[in-house]
Amino acid sequence: MNKSVKRDVLIVSFALFSMFFGAGNVIFPPYLGLTSGSDFLLSALGFIITGAGLPILGIIAIAKSGTFDNFANRVFNRFPLILGTCIMIAIGPLLAIPKTAALTYEIGIKTLFPNSNSYIAIIIFFLVTLFFSLNSSNVIDKLGAILTPLLLISLIILIVNGIVNPLGVPKDLKIEGAFSMGFVNGYQTMDALASIMFAMIIIKSISQKGYKGEKLRNITSVTGFFAGLGLALIYFGLLYIGACASASVSPDISKSDMVIYIAEQTMGDIGKFILAMIISFACLTTAIGLTTTAGEYFETITKGKLKYKFTVVFTCIFSACMAYLGVDKIVAFSAPILSALYPTSIILIVLNVFSIKNKYIYKASCLPVLIYGILTSILPKAISEQINSIYPMFTDAFGWLPLAIVGGVVGYIVSLKNVRVAE
Structure with missing residues (x-):
């Protein structure tokens, strides 16, 4: 790999990581560690398989297939359109994007400014999302070069402090099925669904850098691997910190409060600020990635009838309206939809990775x-x-x-x- 290729791989890998890593990826691992206690290694393995492993395979599957149509059309001809639209709506304006804005307010902004106005905060969030999303040609470079380093620095500070100043020793909670518990919790990241949609914009971004054919597929797969590796390392760190708190924190605590508690206990008042940074950057990068992907997808399937910029603007407006429902209502609404979409998507990913025709x-x-x-x-x-x-x-x-x-x-x-x- 020459220097320019290494640089391109690094930037796109950073961008893909940031597109995957939303606030849900921050709040689920610590709570899973808390409820796993001394069995956190098994839970971490299960969570990493579905939360990081499946997204890697999703990127590789699309890279090997070439297009989403090739990925899903062996079920029947119209199946890619049906499945792709359902997934894009779910991880786009209906569920995932609104959740990023709601979490930014509830955990990020409200933690620092208890009297802040949710309407104003959500509007500002989507104005920033819109700014980054309107020019899709260089959104990947913007994410990789600007926002992702800030996100990673904030995460590393939180995790290192949690390891250096642990909240205790993981408690033996005598739980059963720690691996399966972690495996199922990994679904909540929604990253396996996102990966097969994100891959399209990643492939387009890499091709715009001049890569074609086999080299394009290889670089896409490599960026997926490095992004997934980054996810796995962060997940393990967050799970360990949560497990260390199992001896002193009640499992009745909410996932959001658990993250806030860790930040305050390991770093004091500054922990709130760092947590707010993590949540805000994690949500923002994911919202930008999803909004951009939605714009690209609907412009493609309608053959240009739905213009990219119109779809991006509509997605931001609709998502803002949904965000006002709040995190709990959005999560409750999303559960049955994910149950319907996830298993079929996993099967398609596995079949395509192994090149079954x-x-x-x-x-x-x-x-x-x-x-x-x-x-x-x-x-x-x-x-x-x-x-x-x-x-x-x-x-x-x-x-x-x-x-x-x-x-x-x-x-x-x-x-x-x-x-x-x-x-």
């Missing part, structure tokens, strides 16, 4: 899991419990996995029969 495997594994995900998210609790008595894993976070495996095997068998018939 068999369309029957895609159909037989993805469609039943998608139906399963929708059912688990919309059915009343009483009906879900009845189904669970027949299929004991129905209400389990991994209940979709047997369906995917069996479906893939059935799809492969069907493909063999069709080949024989054709012969």
